Amino acid sequence: MRDVAVIGIGMTSFGELWETPLRSLWAEAALAALDNAGIDSVDLVTIGCMSSGLFTGQEHLASLLADELGMAGVPATRVESACASGGLAVRAGFAEVASGLCDTVLVTGVEKMTDVDGADATYALGTAADAEWEGFHGVTFPGLYAMLARIHMQKYGTTREQLARVAVKNHANGLLNPHAQYHLKVTVQDVVNSTLVADPLCLLDCSPVTDGAAALVLTTAERAREIAGDKPVVVITGSGMATDTVTLANRADLAELGAVKLAGERAYAMARRKPEDIHLVEVHDCFTIAEIMATEALGFFNPGFGGSAVEKGLTSLQGKIPVNTSGGLKSKGHPVGATGVAQVVEIVSQLRGEAGQRQVQGAKIGMAQNMGGSGGSSVVHILEVV
Amino acid sequence: MTVGIVGYGAFVPRRRIKLEEIAKVWGADAPAYKRGLQLFEKSVPGADEDTVTMSVEAARNALARSGGVDPADIGALYIGSESHPYAVKPSGTIVAEAIGAVPALHVADLEFACKAGTESLFIAQALVKAGEVKYAVGIGADTSQGAPGDALEYSAAAGAAAFIFGADEDLILAEIVDTYSWTTDTPDFWRREYMHYPRHGSRFTGEPAYFRHSMNSARGMMDKAGLEPGDFAYAIFHQPNGKFPMRVGKKLGFTNEQLETGWLSPWLGNTYSGASPIGLTAVLDIASPGDLILLTSFGSGAGSDSFVIRVTGRISEVQDLAPKTREQLDENKIYLEYGAYAKLRGKIRMAE
Amino acid sequence: MFSPARAWREYPQRYRLEAAKCTECSKILYPPRLVCPACGGRTFTPEILPREGKVVTFTVIRVPPAGFTEQTPLPLALVELANGVRLMVQIGDVENPETLEIGMPVRLEFRRISWDGEAGVIFYGHKAVRAGS
Numbered sequence: 001m002r003d004v005a006v007i008g009i010g011m012t013s014f015g016e017l018w019e020t021p022l023r024s025l026w027a028e029a030a031l032a033a034l035d036n037a038g039i040d041s042v043d044l045v046t047i048g049c050m051s052s053g054l055f056t057g058q059e060h061l062a063s064l065l066a067d068e069l070g071m072a073g074v075p076a077t078r079v080e081s082a083c084a085s086g087g088l089a090v091r092a093g094f095a096e097v098a099s100g101l102c103d104t105v106l107v108t109g110v111e112k113m114t115d116v117d118g119a120d121a122t123y124a125l126g127t128a129a130d131a132e133w134e135g136f137h138g139v140t141f142p143g144l145y146a147m148l149a150r151i152h153m154q155k156y157g158t159t160r161e162q163l164a165r166v167a168v169k170n171h172a173n174g175l176l177n178p179h180a181q182y183h184l185k186v187t188v189q190d191v192v193n194s195t196l197v198a199d200p201l202c203l204l205d206c207s208p209v210t211d212g213a214a215a216l217v218l219t220t221a222e223r224a225r226e227i228a229g230d231k232p233v234v235v236i237t238g239s240g241m242a243t244d245t246v247t248l249a250n251r252a253d254l255a256e257l258g259a260v261k262l263a264g265e266r267a268y269a270m271a272r273r274k275p276e277d278i279h280l281v282e283v284h285d286c287f288t289i290a291e292i293m294a295t296e297a298l299g300f301f302n303p304g305f306g307g308s309a310v311e312k313g314l315t316s317l318q319g320k321i322p323v324n325t326s327g328g329l330k331s332k333g334h335p336v337g338a339t340g341v342a343q344v345v346e347i348v349s350q351l352r353g354e355a356g357q358r359q360v361q362g363a364k365i366g367m368a369q370n371m372g373g374s375g376g377s378s379v380v381h382i383l384e385v386v
Numbered sequence: 387m388t389v390g391i392v393g394y395g396a397f398v399p400r401r402r403i404k405l406e407e408i409a410k411v412w413g414a415d416a417p418a419y420k421r422g423l424q425l426f427e428k429s430v431p432g433a434d435e436d437t438v439t440m441s442v443e444a445a446r447n448a449l450a451r452s453g454g455v456d457p458a459d460i461g462a463l464y465i466g467s468e469s470h471p472y473a474v475k476p477s478g479t480i481v482a483e484a485i486g487a488v489p490a491l492h493v494a495d496l497e498f499a500c501k502a503g504t505e506s507l508f509i510a511q512a513l514v515k516a517g518e519v520k521y522a523v524g525i526g527a528d529t530s531q532g533a534p535g536d537a538l539e540y541s542a543a544a545g546a547a548a549f550i551f552g553a554d555e556d557l558i559l560a561e562i563v564d565t566y567s568w569t570t571d572t573p574d575f576w577r578r579e580y581m582h583y584p585r586h587g588s589r590f591t592g593e594p595a596y597f598r599h600s601m602n603s604a605r606g607m608m609d610k611a612g613l614e615p616g617d618f619a620y621a622i623f624h625q626p627n628g629k630f631p632m633r634v635g636k637k638l639g640f641t642n643e644q645l646e647t648g649w650l651s652p653w654l655g656n657t658y659s660g661a662s663p664i665g666l667t668a669v670l671d672i673a674s675p676g677d678l679i680l681l682t683s684f685g686s687g688a689g690s691d692s693f694v695i696r697v698t699g700r701i702s703e704v705q706d707l708a709p710k711t712r713e714q715l716d717e718n719k720i721y722l723e724y725g726a727y728a729k730l731r732g733k734i735r736m737a738e
Numbered sequence: 739m740f741s742p743a744r745a746w747r748e749y750p751q752r753y754r755l756e757a758a759k760c761t762e763c764s765k766i767l768y769p770p771r772l773v774c775p776a777c778g779g780r781t782f783t784p785e786i787l788p789r790e791g792k793v794v795t796f797t798v799i800r801v802p803p804a805g806f807t808e809q810t811p812l813p814l815a816l817v818e819l820a821n822g823v824r825l826m827v828q829i830g831d832v833e834n835p836e837t838l839e840i841g842m843p844v845r846l847e848f849r850r851i852s853w854d855g856e857a858g859v860i861f862y863g864h865k866a867v868r869a870g871s
Contacts, residue, residue, distance in 0.1 A: 119804040126803050132748065133769065134826045136740065136861070137851060138799065138806040139814050146797035147816060154795075154840055198797045199835065249816055249824040250775070254795060400831050433808050434830055434849040434865060442848035471860055480862060484753040484848055718870075720833040729808070736808065 005224030008037025008217030014333030017211040022112035033215035043102035045076040048089030048109035049337035054124035082128035086340025087370025087379030109341035110213035128373040144374040146198035149289035156304030164191035166288035174327025176358040181333030210333030214342035238382035240266025246376035259378040260297035267380040275299035282343035284371035340370030390558035393550035395447020396667040398714040401430040424628025428655025431544035440546035447708035457486040461519025466502025501685020503659035528658035533583035543655025547663035563694040568603035575686030603690030615639040619677035622648030622665040624684035668711040752863040758782035789846040791819035830865035843869035
């Protein structure tokens with residue numbers, strides 16, 4: 001297997017981008033990554049997108065978008081794993097380069113979510129749950145995570161305030177990220193007093209509906225070193241993916257994100273790393289409870305200690321393990337298919353030392369954890385400066 | 387051949403609205419209404435309850451009391467209602483599917499204002515008596531609507547009762563001794579196609595309609611069977627409000643003691659097709675072996691079905707096998723304000 | 739929104755709570771599948787689910803998906819039935835959401851789950867209601 005490096009990163013600003021259609025969003029991020037890498041041709045394009053069909057009425061996305069860059073003829077593949085589609089696109093590109101099937105891959109993620117109204121967006125996101133046996137009964141994503149939150153609170157004593165502190169921290173980080181959807185300082189009181197969405201989760205516990213795209217250029221580490229000269233090269237040293245039951249009723253342990261744990265273990269094993277080695281992590285905080293459960297599943301904290309870790313500041317920018325320096329899905333925004341790619345963009349920025357005001361000093365090893373549905377799938381990548 | 391009820395069950399929704407709560411919205415004189423109509427509160431179906439859902443639960447309660455009737459042996463199922471959820475598409479198929487009686491059975495939805503429930507009982511027992519089917523289910527159920535502000539709004543309520551008829555002597559808990567019907571064309575109450583609310587002839591619904599039909603039906607029944615009011619332990623009449631069933635019973639010579647057990651409307655409201663059948667379930671819940679029961683329904687338009695029913699020794703074995711009607715009526719109630727009631731009854735215009 | 743055909747093919751499960759019991763390991767699958775996820779068994783016998791259970795976890799949805807507006811607030815629960823099978827259901831007849839709790843005993847009742855507007859089909863199935871009520 002060949003070592004794989006990230007030589008280009010790009011993303012759009014995240015937000016309600018009323019003037020920009022899906023294809024332009026995507027092209028903007030793709031061009032930024034190609035320019036950042038200093039190349040103009042690739043062997044393959046991978047696209048993570050959850051539901052362009054339900055959000056915009058457009059399928060057959062891979063060919064459509066390759067053509068948008070004038071790349072008709074180049075192989076292009078769309079992958080889907082709900083909100084983990086972006087992470088899966090990274091893994092698909094990684095596998096192509098590592099295996100030798102391709103030398104250079106443009107990895108992208110995109111979602112245009114604001115072309116439908118709130119109820120239709122809620123419905124589209126809800127299709128990541130089990131449509132027949134959960135969606136039929138009216139469950140929504142905030143609803144599924146609310147059920148997980150209630151279990152976590154009951155089993156471990158995780159508090160309403162600890163959940164709120166995740167939002168407070170991530171919004172504080174987002175203030176420092178020019179690409180973030182929200183530049184908004186929030187307090188614990190703001191969060192707990194915000195509108196109830198699905199008890200016990202309030203509006204400010206939830207990631208927003210967002211338009212956005214992100215892109216990477218992957219190539220072999222060998223070629224990356226040739227291009228980079230003396231500059232540091234960021235290599236993907238670990239890639240793990242796992243599935244779990246999409247149907248919450250069949251989940252073995254509702255207080256744990258099993259797919260995140262398994263994907264993490266696989267990434268750690270490939271990279272020959274352990275949680276203590278990681279300098280910063282982007283986790284899939286689609287809801288505040290998700291960040292707490294993800295940091296436990298990835299081994300940064302013991303089960304049940306994710307909530308108190310946030311309270312103690314262990315996950316803040318200056319903490320023991322900074323979590324979601326980008327602002328996370330909570331503040332940066334969550335264009336679902338783009339999220340997994342954007343997480344890697346943040347980690348590469350940090351490892352390159354280009355993260356500006358939110359730079360984690362001395363960051364050499366970072367992790368990105370992306371998740372589909374209520375934990376039905378997860379993709380974890382470990383990246384290192386070599 | 388002896389034919390009778392081998393299982394019975396009722397379902398009453400948990401929600402209620404008090405007469406005062408409706409009266410205050412329309413500026414009506416609540417004390418006068420309570421005195422005049424003898425109505426205190428009524429049941430209200432949830433947004434998730436309709437004639438079909440209540441019929442399924444009532445039928446399941448009937449099966450629970452049936453001594454193990456195999457649903458596959460049910461050869462006919464009829465639901466009488468004026469609030470079938472679909473104008474075209476049967477309610478009975480959904481109920482038959484839910485209780486596992488499909489596919490070898492005959493199903494029909496019936497409609498005859500408030501008499502549709504006893505119609506289903508009448509036909510079901512007759513099919514068993516004719517030897518056409520082994521078991522037949524008759525259901526009366528309604529989620530009736532009264533126009534906002536109309537007198538009917540104080541009474542239109544929701545509930546269901548289901549009866550399984552059979553000819554197995556050891557399963558019969560109440561024998562159908564005899565039946566009689568009295569029918570004329572009398573336009574006292576109607577709802578035209580596509581109309582949401584019914585219209586009625588106001589006081590014309592009284593003497594020429596309710597009283598004339600109920601009394602002729604009950605008298606005809608007793609004459610046919612050679613019985614007198616004093617022979618019955620219980621008598622149940624249709625209950626459009628609290629006042630009419632007691633008055634018609636007294637006129638016929640029945641006493642309070644005979645009438646009160648099946649008299650539910652002051653606290654239940656008028657469940658239309660479910661009204662007298664639910665009253666019968668309340669009577670069966672406490673009846674003793676050998677008791678004779680007179681059941682007389684009334685449906686606008688107009689007609690009245692009467693039944694003479696004799697309770698058997700099996701009754702005491704089955705009374706506790708499913709929720710009793712009076713318990714459903716008196717316990718675990720959820721009281722609504724008019725706003726929530728209007729929302730649940732579809733009286734609020736929603737966005738398309 | 740579901741098409742009539744899509745709802746219709748699940749009637750045995752939605753209307754009658756039909757499940758499948760693995761003849762190898764006795765695990766009860768709801769809905770039935772072709773292969774037992776516990777042991778890999780491929781033969782099953784029909785099994786009707788009990789209608790009594792308890793709440794494993796729950797929420798009250800305030801921002802509903804399309805088709806559930808009239809039923810909002812919408813209480814939902816994961817319910818574990820008496821035989822250990824878990825299923826996602828709405829909780830019906832909730833007067834005060836504050837009274838809901840993990841472990842609450844419930845019974846499944848036949849209810850309307852949703853409906854396709856005023857003119858479309860009505861989707862029936864089961865909801866949990868507090869047992870003893």
